[in-house]
Amino acid sequence: MKKLLNIALSTIIAAGILTGCGSSATESADTTAAQSDASADTENATEAEGSAEADAATDENIEGTITMNGSTSMEKFANALNESFMNKYPGVQATVEFTGSGAGIEAVTNGTVDIGNSSRALTDEEKANGLVENVVAIDGIGIVVNPATTVDDVTTDQLKEIYTGAVTNWSELGGEDSQIVVIGREASSGTRSAFEEILGIEDQCKYAQEIDSTGAVMAKVASTPGAIGYVSIDIIDDTVKTLKLDGVEPTQETIKDGSYTLQRPFVMATKGEISEQSEAVQALFDYINSDEGQDIIAQVGLISAKQ
Amino acid sequence: MDNTNVVTAKRTVASNNAEGEKKMSFSIKGGNKAKNITELIMEIIFIVCAFVAVAAVLAISAYMIFSGAPALMEVGIVDMLFNPVWAPTASTSSFGIAYIVLTSIIGTAFAILIGVPVAVLTAVFISEVASKPVAAVVKPAVELLAGIPSVVYGLMGLLMINPLMYKLELAIFEGSETHQFTGGANMAAAVLVLAVMILPTVINVSLTSLRAVPVSMRQASLALGATPVQTIFRVTLPAARSGVITAIVLGVGRAIGEAMAILLVAGNAVNAPLPFNSVRFLTTGIVSEMSYSSGLHRQALFTIGLVLFVFIMIINIIINKLLEGGAEND
Numbered sequence: 229m230k231k232l233l234n235i236a237l238s239t240i241i242a243a244g245i246l247t248g249c250g251s252s253a254t255e256s257a258d259t260t261a262a263q264s265d266a267s268a269d270t271e272n273a274t275e276a277e278g279s280a281e282a283d284a285a286t287d288e289n290i291e292g293t294i295t296m297n298g299s300t301s302m303e304k305f306a307n308a309l310n311e312s313f314m315n316k317y318p319g320v321q322a323t324v325e326f327t328g329s330g331a332g333i334e335a336v337t338n339g340t341v342d343i344g345n346s347s348r349a350l351t352d353e354e355k356a357n358g359l360v361e362n363v364v365a366i367d368g369i370g371i372v373v374n375p376a377t378t379v380d381d382v383t384t385d386q387l388k389e390i391y392t393g394a395v396t397n398w399s400e401l402g403g404e405d406s407q408i409v410v411i412g413r414e415a416s417s418g419t420r421s422a423f424e425e426i427l428g429i430e431d432q433c434k435y436a437q438e439i440d441s442t443g444a445v446m447a448k449v450a451s452t453p454g455a456i457g458y459v460s461i462d463i464i465d466d467t468v469k470t471l472k473l474d475g476v477e478p479t480q481e482t483i484k485d486g487s488y489t490l491q492r493p494f495v496m497a498t499k500g501e502i503s504e505q506s507e508a509v510q511a512l513f514d515y516i517n518s519d520e521g522q523d524i525i526a527q528v529g530l531i532s533a534k535q
Numbered sequence: 536m537d538n539t540n541v542v543t544a545k546r547t548v549a550s551n552n553a554e555g556e557k558k559m560s561f562s563i564k565g566g567n568k569a570k571n572i573t574e575l576i577m578e579i580i581f582i583v584c585a586f587v588a589v590a591a592v593l594a595i596s597a598y599m600i601f602s603g604a605p606a607l608m609e610v611g612i613v614d615m616l617f618n619p620v621w622a623p624t625a626s627t628s629s630f631g632i633a634y635i636v637l638t639s640i641i642g643t644a645f646a647i648l649i650g651v652p653v654a655v656l657t658a659v660f661i662s663e664v665a666s667k668p669v670a671a672v673v674k675p676a677v678e679l680l681a682g683i684p685s686v687v688y689g690l691m692g693l694l695m696i697n698p699l700m701y702k703l704e705l706a707i708f709e710g711s712e713t714h715q716f717t718g719g720a721n722m723a724a725a726v727l728v729l730a731v732m733i734l735p736t737v738i739n740v741s742l743t744s745l746r747a748v749p750v751s752m753r754q755a756s757l758a759l760g761a762t763p764v765q766t767i768f769r770v771t772l773p774a775a776r777s778g779v780i781t782a783i784v785l786g787v788g789r790a791i792g793e794a795m796a797i798l799l800v801a802g803n804a805v806n807a808p809l810p811f812n813s814v815r816f817l818t819t820g821i822v823s824e825m826s827y828s829s830g831l832h833r834q835a836l837f838t839i840g841l842v843l844f845v846f847i848m849i850i851n852i853i854i855n856k857l858l859e860g861g862a863e864n865d
Contacts, residue, residue: 300829326829393715407705409718414803415624416828431625436717436813437802440823444799451693452701452718 291319292508298325298332298345301418302494305365305528306345312524313515320508333359336497342509344497347422358499364516365494365530368483369423370461372449372468377456379403381472384489388427390456393434398454411448411457414440423458426490442529458490460529483531494530596844603841606630606834615838621805621815623824623832630835632820636842638808639817642722642797643790646729650790651783653730654737655772661738662745663767674742681735689799692728697800700724704811714811720802723810728796733786740785744778745771781857788850791843794818817843 296306303326310322327335329346336344337357350361371387373379379401382390389395390408399405412435413420419442424430439445442459449457450467457468461478464470470478473490482488498505502513515521517534525532607615610630618631657677661670701719708714748771756766772779794816802813803823815823820839828836 396712396716407716409716411718414823415622416824416826416832421624431622434715435804436715437720438804438813438815438823440798440803440826448718448720451698452720454716455718 289319290317290507290511292321292506294320294322294343294506294508294512295341296322296324296332296343296345296496297327297335297341298343299329299347299494300326301329301347301367301422302326302345304418305494305525305530308524308528309512309516309521312520313512316515316520317508317511320511322508322512333497336499339499342498342505343512344495346495346497347492348425348495349493350495350497354497359497360499360501361493362496362498362502362513363493363533364496364513365525365533366483366491367422367494368461368478368488368491368531369419369426369458370464370478371471371473371490372446372457372459372464373471374449374451374453374455375467375469376453377403377406377469379471380469381475383474384427387473388429391424391427391433392429406454409452409455410434410436411445411452411455412438413442413445413458414438419458419460422492423490426492461531462526462529480531484533491531493533599837599841599844602834602837603844604838606831606838607841609831610835615835616842619805619807621820623828623835628831630831630838632817632835632839632842634805634807635815635817635820635839638722638814639791639843639846641808642726642729642814642816643787645726646733646790647783647787649726650730650733650786651737654734654782654786655741655779657734658738658741658745659767659772662742663763663771677735677738680731681739684795685732685793686795686799688728688732689796692724692796692800696724696727700811707811715813717802717804717811717813720800720813721811722801722808722814725797725801725814725816726810728800729790729793732793732796733789736789737782737786740782741775741779744775744782747778748774777857777860781854784850784854784857788847788854791846791850792818794822798822817846 296310306324306326310324314320314322324345326345329348332341332344333346333350333354334344335341337354337359344359347367349363350359355361371382377398379398382401386395386401390401391410391412393410395401396408397405398408410433412423412433415438417440421430424433437448439448439457442463445457445459446463446465446468449455456471461483472478473488476482476488478488478490483491496513496516498509502510505513516525522532522534615630615632616636617633618629619633620629620631621635622629657673661673661677665673697719699719700721700723701717704716704719704721708716752770752774753766756770757763761769797816798819801816801819803815803819804813805815805820806812808814817839821836821843824832825836
């Protein structure tokens, strides 16, 4: 009786997780984190689910381990990817550490891990060491301002000046006479480190407000005259105005072709081509390119790198 | 101790008697045996319940010290507590929380300075001045204010006080080259929100102590020719002094521990605690950075928690002393 109840409950929970993953493609990454917690708790349930599915698809019998190391900015993406990947392939044990892009690249070069996560493109020297740059997703950052601001376009240098406090009034950029309220994210934010890293202004930013979530940045920018902020481009809506950077509007296309510069690739570097890797690693890359994998990329606010 | 022994002895006798009975009843009014079992079970339940609170306090204290101390030792007490630069993720990281601690102390102090006079006078109004129908409107309003979740106070501050502060800021710092414009999210806004938030606590506790002042004291004062206002300030309020002080200390505790409301209105950049600067409090420092922090940064956030914990403990000790003092006076 108790067993029956357990099975029934597990099925319900597992079903809940699966529907949750499928329907919420545009939901924020917080949801993903919550989901990962939930799926960790119900490991038994998903295992049962997995073995039931395994009869139908023989691919999913792959067994093995995948080790990853690298970028802290990719933490959200890598965790979400691993969770759902291991749900689908219960035989594979994927583990990931977050020690920074440099350390990840070093580890994969030395062969201590299968995949090195890097939130920057590989250098020619790194490629010469036999690494292959597999860009799995692109992180794009949009510059948003209060809708009342008349400026439409900033250059990269002007943006640096705004965030380092050299320019404090929109009139200096050809706009109306209004003070610039510089809004940013809290110190541990991945978006903040990406933004400062791409512009090369790490530790020099002078923020008027440090906000702890993307949604709150949007709300502040929408309600504060003269405010400027940065957010992942997937969350931008009509309540704010998006600035062009060096004349280029941030869209899926301009980010993919590289003309919009406030972006960085998420690279999962392997030593040698993907086809030379273990079965499990190959399955992981196939999974990223599948619809499910692309959903995860969208869920954590990234842009697909798939051509 | 002697009492307990007697009770145990009686119980043994009682249970011996109960063994003789064949029929068992589970009603409280039933046989002696059932009665003893009920007593025993309830006693255990009481002990367990009391232990939950004590265990929680001990666990939290131990946890705060064990998780907060390592960063304090690693960074150094002076480098942490007396250094104003908070840059946990910079390439040369710095974990100074001097501005954060100062902001919490000064912010709370000003919230008390603004909130307490309003609150105490409101309590006086309800208990001494207002006619019954008016008091019947004001008192429920105050009680309602106590029930509003703190995040709602924050939202109100965000929508009403921040825009107002921004207008004030633009007027005051017009043409200033050095001031960084915060868009109204500043210390002054946080202080105003905190001042409103402590009102219900201070009003309710002050009101209770004012009502406890014997009517005969007021009557005597009025009979001697004092005006009602003289009676309030020279007789009633001094008589209720210890209760009012307790109310203020409780208000301090509420203000220093508040996180959600000021997270929305204070701006959260670490700056010197000046009225039009964007500031970070102890509580908001933990809340805003905990989610993605790691390593020493995370430990430093626990240290902020430890500092806050020490402040709250000090306030609690003061309350206890005041309450003891109040009891002796009575």
